[in-house]
Amino acid sequence: MRDLKTNYFEDLQLFDNRVQVFWATVLLLGLFALPFMVKSYYLTIVNLMAVNVIVALGLNLLVGNTGQISLGHAGFVALGAYTTVFLLKMGVPILIAMAMSGVVAGLFGVLLGIPSLKLEGPYLAIATLAFGLAVTIILGRVDALGGRMGISVPKINLQWTGLKYDTSLYYFIIIITIIAVIITRNILKSRIGRAFQSIRDSDIAASAIGVNLTKYKLYSFAISAAFAGVAGSLWALYLGFINPTLFTFILSITFLAVVVLGGLGFVAGSVMGAVVMTFLNLQLENVVDIPILGSIVMKFSEMFMMPDGVSNVSWVFTGLILILVVIFEPLGLYGIWLRVKIYWKRWPF
């Protein structure tokens, strides 16, 4: 009723209708007003969500849209983080340092993409897994970067904004994240994005209609890694201190879980997945405070898992939620959102 289109450009523009424009504006205003409404602890949570959104966008492009797999994305995040720290210490401005983080991670992405030309599925998974592990171990051996003890991240110059450091850093991260969302969305709508999806759906047909498989698989790895690199750069900035143990194998797996939870192949899925997963990771520990259930779960965790029960409890629930999502809604949170939308559009039918 309201989606009648009158020219082809309407299929390319960012928003389909005024309702979307309205909600996007509300979201933007909300994000803008946030620092004036909440304590800075909550800003760091939103920062963490934003960083995860950027990684998820990149990983979803690779996994959801190109149909490749990576169990080593924490490695790219680490490369990005360390590149930024290294360059900031040399006195390079942050924007250039961040761009270089993307470039360095992207180049390593191409390197990791090379096996993907020959390997598929589980074999590629193992290759990327090895990469992720190797990066952390190697970084831990480089004394110039603080070795296993870690290294502190210089504060960047944001005084010109006239705001508190935390607040201006928050705006910086949010702006980069919004740009990343728009870029990803545009890439996916374009010939490049279609080429990625053609490789996912049928590589034989893709090459038969003129898609260069080598080139586009490597592109996909490069873009995906570059996003992770930029995310790593931002993560380093707001953490203020990084060491190799941050970028574990579990982190790579979590990124993959974010993408699956959000919805494979959808930009909105990456955003939803990252926001919800970050929230769950931080808040599920509070499960132990629920009257009866909490103590049962806690006992279970103490009996069968590590002595430190609290963090395990949150993982158990994260796993449970993931399993339920995969079983009941393969398109993840985005799929649930779609269903709700269709339900309201068709109501009362």
Next chain:
Amino acid sequence: MGYFEVQGLCKSFGGLKAVDNLTFSVEEKEIFAIIGPNGAGKSTLFNCINGLYKPERGSIKFRGKELIGMRSDQIANYGIARTFQNIELFSHMTTLDNIMLGRHKAMKSSVFSVMGLSFKKSKAAKEELVHRRKVEEIIDFLELESYRMQYVANLPYGKQKLVELGRALALEPDILLLDEPAAGLTQEEKDEMIFWIRDIRKLLGITVIFIEHNMQMVKKISDRILAINFGKKLTEGLPAEVLDHPEVIRAYLGEVVD
């Protein structure tokens, strides 16, 4: 020198000679049929032509250029498009996106320029719209308007075949390879397919090489026919000659036993 020439082509899988010393040529704007029983090597031949398989010996020349050794995407770019026997569509994409993919090589926007796609003034958006118009022409031609925004996995079989045809046409090829275009279609859809293949030659000036088991269709539209069995050429010539050829009848129906 011919327009499209295959000479002494051999392709074997282990001990099985799927294509065995095959030689034939196709003229420009011809509708050329390839027939033969199941397992005769017809699809293998197509896969050799469009670069999915590497033949051991022989040559495939199109406008004097050797195709063997080129990658599939280069061959597609050089003017040979194809469809597949078991529809190979991008099933999680819409009809529109599938056919837009046929324009992939014709479009030039780089990874960096497409980042601005949502701005009306951007080069990428302008290019996208130019090619969108071409794709809409193909959608009109194949009467797929009402399926434009549907995921192809949800389309009926006959329409999926048309989308695949449309995607191949979007490449604006010089030669179109159709692998069993009528298989699995209803009688009505078969008649329509005949009509479209004729139009593709007449209106778009494309040379069509097709594999088909439906002899009525072969008889109706082909200018010349190549019959193969066990990878070898049985005969080649005008429809009436080939379809009545004793070797062809034997290959399809078996030996007459007294």
